Amino acid sequence: MPETKTLTARCHCRAVHFTLTIPTTSLPLDVHICNCTLCRTLLGAPASFHAPLPKEIEPEFIAPSSLDKLTPNRREGAPCTIYFCSTCGCHIGDRGHQGGWTISVSIFEEGVNDNESLWKFNEHWYTDAASTGDGGFSQLLPRIDGREVRIWNPDTTTDRSQKDEKKEDGGREEKLLAQCSCGGVSFNISRPRQEFVDSPLSEGWVHAEDPSKWLGLVDVCTDCRLVNGAHVVAWLFVSADHISPPLPEDLCIGTSKRYESSPGVVRTFCGRCGATVFFTEKRRGRIVDIATGILRGKEGFMLADWARWRTARLGYPDDGIKYDRGLTEGLTEGLQEWGRRTHGVVRDFAVGTETGAA
Structure with missing residues (x-):
């Protein structure tokens, strides 16, 4: 059997409690920091901090926690269902995008300091003017541990943009x-x-x-x-x-x-x-x-x-x-x-x- 690492996640109210058991060969998990309007307005945060899991890996809920403790949110036409705690509102991640889970890396008890092999913060996503207006959160976090965080933007504007929110004149709102x-x-x-x-x-x-x-x-x-x-x-x-x-x-x-x-x-x-x-x-x-x-x-x-x-x-x-x-x-x-x-x-x-x- 391959060597594995078990990670434990809990939200603030602890209604959501699960583990992930991941082969060490799949670590570190690649984390993207998404600056898009959709992620910001779903979380209320400057960006989301998400990592796709290997397709065969799913959260293993610890009783009395269960998937039923989460509220699902799926926008019409969206490729995935987003989940958050029904009690405290903590975002857990989404399921269905490219066939598996994309998980929030911010809720695990295993912090980065003692487990540097778990997560690798690779890229800022959707930082262009169409998505953020000014570069968004990526302006504040250009480097982690002295390493530049790459910038990725799509070739074309998507529904993640806020293009209809741009100011038409120079007046103060x-x-x-x-x-x-x-x-x-x-x-x-x-x-x-x-x-x-x-x-x-x-x-x-x-x-x-x-x-x-x-x-x-x-x-x-x-x-x-x-x-x-x-x-x-x-x-x-x-x-x-x-x-x-x-x-x-x-x-x-x-x-x-x-x-x-x-x-x-x-x-x-x-x-x-x-x-x-x-x-x-x-x-x-x-x-x-x-x-x-x-x-x-x-x-x-x-x-x-x-x-x-x-x-x-x-x-x-x-x-x-x-x-x-x-x-x-x-x-x-x-x-x-x-x-x-x-x-x-x-x-x-x-x-x-x-x-x-x-």
């Missing part, structure tokens, strides 16, 4: 659309209003140098990884009274479902396609974190007209280093490089109740 992949969750965000900027409520959520934008943060925390199913998430921090239609107290709009990931912390996701939507905690009042993967900025994924990004450091870097040191260090370096290239400076500031730079 006053509304930013947030919409998940299936459209079950959809709302608009307004720019910070002057009365909010002038009030104490804006402290830590709007920067004095540019109060027309909301603060943005790239995050590698463990909880977000296991709720979302991606190595990286990014958030735009917005006061709830700048969202229309008005946001209800329970944060559930359209097809949303709620999940309390820890005491006082509530997250929501689309119950139909699984996209992460909101994060909030009681001590923040009505400030909500909006997952940037569902934001349809016409200037591109990095929301140049809407977000003031912190580029000096990630959110919860220790979690990222513990799980995948090479990717986290590459992302930190790439984020800083992007800040210098785009704004001529690396910006650091504290968000909300954080302690840190001003």
Whole structure:
């Protein structure tokens, strides 16, 4: 019998729990980081982190977990069915594409640090202007462990693009659309209003140098990884009274479902396609974190007209280093490089109740 390696995956709520038993001859598994609009709006993340499994390999669910604990999502005409946890919204992967499973590599207990032979992050997919508007997440992660991550784009535009979302003129938009992949969750965000900027409520959520934008943060925390199913998430921090239609107290709009990931912390996701939507905690009042993967900025994924990004450091870097040191260090370096290239400076500031730079 060939030598094998058994990998264990769990979502945040642990309703989904399975193993993969893979011949060592099939390792490392090739991982692609997909920047396309479809993946972003399905997960709410900057990109998906997926690896095709050998066709004969399938998840082996550990009771009481089962495939029934997952919500299937299949778009009309799509070649595969996408699965996510019905309780916490964590994306697991998809089945049917090219005959087998393509799995999210971000939910396995076997982190990359001690198991470098498991995963090989090979390529960024769908980074072109038609798909991202500005290069997307690939701008922030050009290298892992000093190795360039290749770029792959199709020869022709596909339905993964956002070509119908391009800005037709140079004017500044006053509304930013947030919409998940299936459209079950959809709302608009307004720019910070002057009365909010002038009030104490804006402290830590709007920067004095540019109060027309909301603060943005790239995050590698463990909880977000296991709720979302991606190595990286990014958030735009917005006061709830700048969202229309008005946001209800329970944060559930359209097809949303709620999940309390820890005491006082509530997250929501689309119950139909699984996209992460909101994060909030009681001590923040009505400030909500909006997952940037569902934001349809016409200037591109990095929301140049809407977000003031912190580029000096990630959110919860220790979690990222513990799980995948090479990717986290590459992302930190790439984020800083992007800040210098785009704004001529690396910006650091504290968000909300954080302690840190001003």
